[in-house]
Amino acid sequence: MNPRSKLFQGNFLHGKASIFTRNKQSSRPFCSSDSTATTPTSQSLNIPSLSELISKQHWSELKTHLKLNPTNSTTLLHHLLSSEADPGLTLRYFNWSQKEFRLSHPLELSFRLLHSLANAKKYSKMRALLDSFAKVENFHSNSLILHMVSMSGNSFCANSMIVDMLVLAYVRNRKTHLGLEVFKRAGDYGFRLSVFSCNPLLSGLVKESAIGDVEYVYKEIRRRKIEPDVITFNVVVNGLCKVGKLNKAGDVIEDMKAWGFLPNVVTYNTLIDGYCKMGRVGKMYKAESILKDMVANQVCPNEVTYNILIDGFCKDENVSAAKKVFDKMQRQGLRANVITYNSLINGLCCDGQIDEAINLRNKMLGSGVKPNVVTFNVLINGFCKKKMIKEARELFDDIRKQGLAPNAITYNTLIDACCKNGIMEEAIVLQSSMLEKGIFPDVSTYNCLIAGLCRKGDIEAARKLITDMEGKGLRADLVTYNIIIDALCKEGESRKAARLLNEIFKMGLSPSHVTYNTLMDGYCMEGNLKAAVNVKTRMEKEGRQANVVTYNVLIKGFCKKGKLEDANRLLNEMLERGLNPNRTTYEVVREEMMEKGFVPDIEGHLYNVSVGT
DNA sequence: ATATAGTATC
Structure with missing residues (x-):
C-alpha cells in the first residue's frame, strides 16, 4: 500500500487535514459520502505485468485478465495513479476500462487522475476528461465534488485549475446552474478562478436571462479579485441591457473605466443595441448620442454598429432615419452586409413599402451580397401583410431555386397568412408538406393554426389541436394561452379567460404583457372598466x-x-x-x-x- | 469566451 492513498483514506474518513492540505482548507465543508474509495489489494493481481500491457496498449489481452472481476480494473487504476505511470497512458486506461466494463471509477480517482494530468501540464486532456464528466454528471452534490478535488491533490494551483475547468465544462454542456454552484463553492474554498470560466459562465447566465445571477457573479469577481478582461464587462453590460437595466449597464461601463479597461467597439454596440431594443422615450436619440460618445473616445463604429442603428430605427417605425444611417454607413466606407440589407428590407416591409423592399433586394443582388433565407422570410412576410399570397408563394418557390432551404419560420409565416386569409385548408397542406421536408412543425406553427381556428370562432377545434400538439410532445406556450384568452374574451367570456391566468402559473409559465393586455381588452369590450383596471393593478403587482x-x-x-x-x-x-x-x-x-x-x-x-x- | 436581421398572441 502506498503512503499517498493511506493518507488519503485517513484524511477522508476522519476529516482531518493531511500534510498535503493547507491549513486554510481544514475548515472546508465535510461530506460524509458514499466513500467508494477502495483499498487496493494487489494479492490477486499481477500489477507489474498488467502495467506492462497498458504501456504496450495490449487492450484485448488486458481485458481477458480483468474481466473475471471488473473491480480489479479500479484496483489497477489505483496503482497506476500511485505509481510513476505516464498520466496520458493512465487516462487512456481510465477511458478504456470505463467503456469496456461499463463502469464508473470512483469520483476520487477521477480527480486524482486530473491532478496527475495537471502536474504533467496535459491541459487539453484535462478539459476533455472534465467535459465527459460534466456530460453525465447530475447526481453528485457539488459540495462533494469540490471536497473530492481538494482531497485528491496537494497543489492549490492545480485545485484551482481543475475547478476552473469544471465550471467551464458544465457551462459548455448547458448545465449553467451546476457551473454557478461550483463557482459559489469555489469561493468557500478560496480557489482562484479565471476569465476562462467566469466569462463563459456569465455568458451562459445571460442566455438564460438569469440576471440576478449575472449580477452576483460580477460582484463576486470584484470581491474575490478575479482578473477580469474587457469581455467580462461586455457580457455583463449585455445581460443588463437585455433586461432593460440600461442605467446599470452604464454604471458597469464606468466601473470598467475605473478598473483601467477601455470600452471597445463591442461595449458600445451592446449599449446602443440595449437602447434600441429596451429604451423608452427618445431612445433613438440616446442611441445616436452613444454613437457620438464612441467616436469622441476614438472607438471606430463598425458594420455591426450601423446594423444595430438601422434595425433600431426600423423597429421605431422610422424607416427614413434608417435609410439615412444606411447611406452614412456607406459614406464611411463600410460595406452593407446581408444583415444590413435584411434589417432595412424588413423595415420597408413593415412600413408597407413592399415595392421599395423589392428594389432594395435587387440593389443588394447588384452589389454582390447574397440573400439568405432571412431575406426571403422578411419579403414573404411583407407580401403576406399586404395579403399578396400569390407573390409570397412565388418567393417561397424561389428559395429552393436559389439553392437555399426554407425553414420553420418560412413555413410559419405562410401558414399564418393562409389562416388570416380564411384558407385554413391551405395552411393544413403546408403543415403536412413541412413534415415531408423534414422540418418539424413547432409550437409557433400550431399557434398560427390555433389562432386561425379561434378567429373562426371554433374554440373547440382549437382545443383539439392543442391536445394533438401535446400528443406530439410539444407543450403549449404562453402565446398559445394568450390566443385562447383572446378567443374567450371575444366570445364575451372574460371571466373564463381570467381563470386561465392560474393555469399559466401552474404550467410554470408567467403571464406577459400580452396576456394582461388581452384580458384587459376583454373586460373593456364588456364595458367592465373596473375589472380592466384591476388587471392593470395585478400586472403591476407581478412586477410588470x-x-x-x-x-x-x-x-x-x-x-x-x-x-x-x-x-x-x-x-x-x-x-x-x-x-x-x-x-x-x-x-x-x-x-x-x-x-x-x-x-x-x-x-x-x-x-x-x-x-x- | 462578448455585440446586429426573419414567424405566431394584445
Whole structure:
C-alpha cells in the first residue's frame, strides 16, 4: 500500500487535514459520502505485468485478465495513479476500462487522475476528461465534488485549475446552474478562478436571462479579485441591457473605466443595441448620442454598429432615419452586409413599402451580397401583410431555386397568412408538406393554426389541436394561452379567460404583457372598466409595468364609455412613465377624444407622432 | 469566451 492513498483514506474518513492540505482548507465543508474509495489489494493481481500491457496498449489481452472481476480494473487504476505511470497512458486506461466494463471509477480517482494530468501540464486532456464528466454528471452534490478535488491533490494551483475547468465544462454542456454552484463553492474554498470560466459562465447566465445571477457573479469577481478582461464587462453590460437595466449597464461601463479597461467597439454596440431594443422615450436619440460618445473616445463604429442603428430605427417605425444611417454607413466606407440589407428590407416591409423592399433586394443582388433565407422570410412576410399570397408563394418557390432551404419560420409565416386569409385548408397542406421536408412543425406553427381556428370562432377545434400538439410532445406556450384568452374574451367570456391566468402559473409559465393586455381588452369590450383596471393593478403587482398597449387598451375603453377625463389622466400617466405613444395611441385619441370635442393635454406630442419625427 | 436581421398572441 502506498503512503499517498493511506493518507488519503485517513484524511477522508476522519476529516482531518493531511500534510498535503493547507491549513486554510481544514475548515472546508465535510461530506460524509458514499466513500467508494477502495483499498487496493494487489494479492490477486499481477500489477507489474498488467502495467506492462497498458504501456504496450495490449487492450484485448488486458481485458481477458480483468474481466473475471471488473473491480480489479479500479484496483489497477489505483496503482497506476500511485505509481510513476505516464498520466496520458493512465487516462487512456481510465477511458478504456470505463467503456469496456461499463463502469464508473470512483469520483476520487477521477480527480486524482486530473491532478496527475495537471502536474504533467496535459491541459487539453484535462478539459476533455472534465467535459465527459460534466456530460453525465447530475447526481453528485457539488459540495462533494469540490471536497473530492481538494482531497485528491496537494497543489492549490492545480485545485484551482481543475475547478476552473469544471465550471467551464458544465457551462459548455448547458448545465449553467451546476457551473454557478461550483463557482459559489469555489469561493468557500478560496480557489482562484479565471476569465476562462467566469466569462463563459456569465455568458451562459445571460442566455438564460438569469440576471440576478449575472449580477452576483460580477460582484463576486470584484470581491474575490478575479482578473477580469474587457469581455467580462461586455457580457455583463449585455445581460443588463437585455433586461432593460440600461442605467446599470452604464454604471458597469464606468466601473470598467475605473478598473483601467477601455470600452471597445463591442461595449458600445451592446449599449446602443440595449437602447434600441429596451429604451423608452427618445431612445433613438440616446442611441445616436452613444454613437457620438464612441467616436469622441476614438472607438471606430463598425458594420455591426450601423446594423444595430438601422434595425433600431426600423423597429421605431422610422424607416427614413434608417435609410439615412444606411447611406452614412456607406459614406464611411463600410460595406452593407446581408444583415444590413435584411434589417432595412424588413423595415420597408413593415412600413408597407413592399415595392421599395423589392428594389432594395435587387440593389443588394447588384452589389454582390447574397440573400439568405432571412431575406426571403422578411419579403414573404411583407407580401403576406399586404395579403399578396400569390407573390409570397412565388418567393417561397424561389428559395429552393436559389439553392437555399426554407425553414420553420418560412413555413410559419405562410401558414399564418393562409389562416388570416380564411384558407385554413391551405395552411393544413403546408403543415403536412413541412413534415415531408423534414422540418418539424413547432409550437409557433400550431399557434398560427390555433389562432386561425379561434378567429373562426371554433374554440373547440382549437382545443383539439392543442391536445394533438401535446400528443406530439410539444407543450403549449404562453402565446398559445394568450390566443385562447383572446378567443374567450371575444366570445364575451372574460371571466373564463381570467381563470386561465392560474393555469399559466401552474404550467410554470408567467403571464406577459400580452396576456394582461388581452384580458384587459376583454373586460373593456364588456364595458367592465373596473375589472380592466384591476388587471392593470395585478400586472403591476407581478412586477410588470404597463406598456403602451396597456394604455391604449384602457384609454380606448374609457373613451368608449365617454370617460374622457379618465382617458386623459391615463395619457398623462403614460408620458410621465416615459412611455412613447404610438400610432394607435394617436388614432384612439383622434377618433375617440377629438371627435367629442375633447383636447388631450398631450395633443402636441401626439401630433408629432402622427406626422413622424 | 462578448455585440446586429426573419414567424405566431394584445
